[in-house]
C-alpha cells in the first residue's frame with residue numbers, strides 16, 4: 309500500500325491537546341478521525357482547527373435518524389469538506405441513499421455495520437438473531453445496494469465483505485497491536501491482519517493517543533504494515 313492507511317482517532321476532550329498531538333504524529337499517520345467526543349465539544353471550529361494540520365479529516369458522526377434529518381446533517385457539514393463521514397447502516401436503505409445524495413462531492417459516506425465493541429452475547433441482548441459477523445455481512449450488503457462508498461466493520465469480517473464487494477471502501481477500527489490492551493473493544497485484530505484482509509482505512513486511537521510516546525507508538529504500528 310503506497311499511502312499510510314492509518315487514521316488516528318483523536319478522542320480527546322481538549323482542542324489544544326488534540327491539535328498538538330496531531331502535529332507530533334502527522335508524519336506517521338495518513339489522516340485524522342474526529343468523533344463524537346471531539347465534535348460535541350468543539351464543533352465546526354474544532355474541525356477547522358485540526359484541518360490546518362494538513363491531513364484528511366474523517367468525521368465520525370455515526371448519523372442515525374430518519375432520511376430527511378440525516379440528509380440535512382450531511383448538508384450542514386459540506387463546509388467542513390470531510391474526506392469520510394459515518395452513518396449507521398441500520399438506519400435503513402432510504403436513509404443511506406439520502407445520506408449519499410446529500411454528501412459533498414469529495415466525501416466518502418461509510419456505513420457502520422456492527423460496532424466493534426459488540427460480541428455475539430450483546431447481539432442477542434439487543435434482540436438480533438444473527439451473530440455479530442453475520443449481521444455485519446448483512447448490513448454490508450444493504451449498504452452496497454444503497455450506493456454508499458463503503459462500510460465500517462471489524463477485522464473479523466472485512467475479508468468476507470471484501471470478497472463480495474471488491475471495490476468497496478472499508479474502514480476497520482477496534483485494532484490493537486499484538487500485546488495491546490482491548491479496553492471496550494470486543495472484535496479486535498491487529499492492524500496488519502486488518503490490512504491483509506482488505507481494509508482500506510485502519511482506525512487507531514488509544515494505542516497511539518494513550519501511549520507514553522505517541523510518536524514511537526504510531527511509528528511502530530506503521531512499521532508492522
Ligand SMILES: O=C(O)c1cc(=O)[nH]c(=O)n1[C@@H]1O[C@H](COP(=O)(O)O)[C@@H](O)[C@H]1O
Nearest residue numbers: 317343422423424460481482511512513514
Ligand atoms: O466508526 C468508528 O470509527 C468506530 C466504529 C466501531 O465499530 N468501533 C469503533 O471503535 N469506532 C471508532 O474507532 C475508534 C477506536 O478507538 P480505539 O479503541 O481507542 O482505537 C473510536 O473513535 C471509535 O469511536
